[in-house]
Amino acid sequence: MNDLPSSTQIIPFSRSPQGDMFFEAGAYAEALARLKLMVTNSCLGVLTGEVGSGKSTLIRRLVQELDPVRYQVIYLSQAGMKPRDFYGDLLRGLGEEPNFYLSKSKLLLEQVLNYRALQRDKSLVVIIDEAHDISPTMLLELRFALNHQMDSASLLSLILVGQPELRRILRMNKYEAIAQRIHLQYHLGGLTSQESATYIRHQMKQAGLTTPVFADSALGLIHSETKGIPRLINTICIHALYEAKRNGSEVVEDAQIGRILADAERQRGTAM
Numbered sequence: 001m002n003d004l005p006s007s008t009q010i011i012p013f014s015r016s017p018q019g020d021m022f023f024e025a026g027a028y029a030e031a032l033a034r035l036k037l038m039v040t041n042s043c044l045g046v047l048t049g050e051v052g053s054g055k056s057t058l059i060r061r062l063v064q065e066l067d068p069v070r071y072q073v074i075y076l077s078q079a080g081m082k083p084r085d086f087y088g089d090l091l092r093g094l095g096e097e098p099n100f101y102l103s104k105s106k107l108l109l110e111q112v113l114n115y116r117a118l119q120r121d122k123s124l125v126v127i128i129d130e131a132h133d134i135s136p137t138m139l140l141e142l143r144f145a146l147n148h149q150m151d152s153a154s155l156l157s158l159i160l161v162g163q164p165e166l167r168r169i170l171r172m173n174k175y176e177a178i179a180q181r182i183h184l185q186y187h188l189g190g191l192t193s194q195e196s197a198t199y200i201r202h203q204m205k206q207a208g209l210t211t212p213v214f215a216d217s218a219l220g221l222i223h224s225e226t227k228g229i230p231r232l233i234n235t236i237c238i239h240a241l242y243e244a245k246r247n248g249s250e251v252v253e254d255a256q257i258g259r260i261l262a263d264a265e266r267q268r269g270t271a272m
Helices: 026-040 055-065 083-093 102-118 136-145 165-170 173-179 193-206 216-226 230-247 254-268
Strands: 044-049 071-076 123-128 156-162 182-188
Touching: 026 044, 026 055, 026 156, 026 182, 044 055, 044 165, 055 071, 055 156, 071 083, 083 102, 083 136, 136 173, 156 165, 165 173, 193 216, 193 230, 216 230, 216 254, 230 254
Parallel strands: 044 156, 044 182, 071 123, 123 156
Antiparallel strands: none
16 A cells, blocks of 8 residues: 655645645635635625634635735734734734824724725735634724725725634624625535545545545545534544554545544543
8 A cells, every 4th residue: 555645745634735635625615715705805704614614724725825916914813802902913914013092003004004005005805713702892893994995995805714603693783783794704514425525535636645545434434423524534534544554454444433433532531
């Protein structure tokens, strides 16, 4: 059977897939297309998904595909983010020093955005990750941050990324003003059974591995146990590859996947 990739080779089932390792099919292709529309239309967009569903991978892919001559991306991620954090980090990302007074920082940001628009500078793309965890005052503040306009054109794209809880939060009455400003939204669920199998085969093929072959029964068990969540699929498949290498197996059967799952439960202390 083929050796597992060395440190200089492409590694399948990586948390940060590069190039052709990115699985651009089904829901992921649709999600990426909508993210690009959010940027092109300079609007407020929302991407949600379960833990491990691939949100971070999609955001990295989006940033990689944006033309750096046309776009400047500022990535923000802070638990409990407050307006002062938002304006401060945004201004620093734009090369400006925020003011001690929040109102002056907001005014400075407006001036900077207006100047960039007049100079036809790079379009600004702001990504707030873990948006389900920002403070209520910050979420309410977004309506003011989105009100900076010139000639009826928005001066920035704002993408909120978070867990499913973000969808529930945005449906609350007090956030109606924000919800109405959302132009595009996409929820990333788990892969379908067919997509899970295609994903696993894609990872193996792009890494140049022809063996071990994942039997259909193994693929089915992996999907049923992971509900199609890529991070969980990756973990199981990495264990399966190393076990197959150790045993000299050319086929990964459902029995092997079952042993891996049972061992994982023992390690977590959840086995009966």
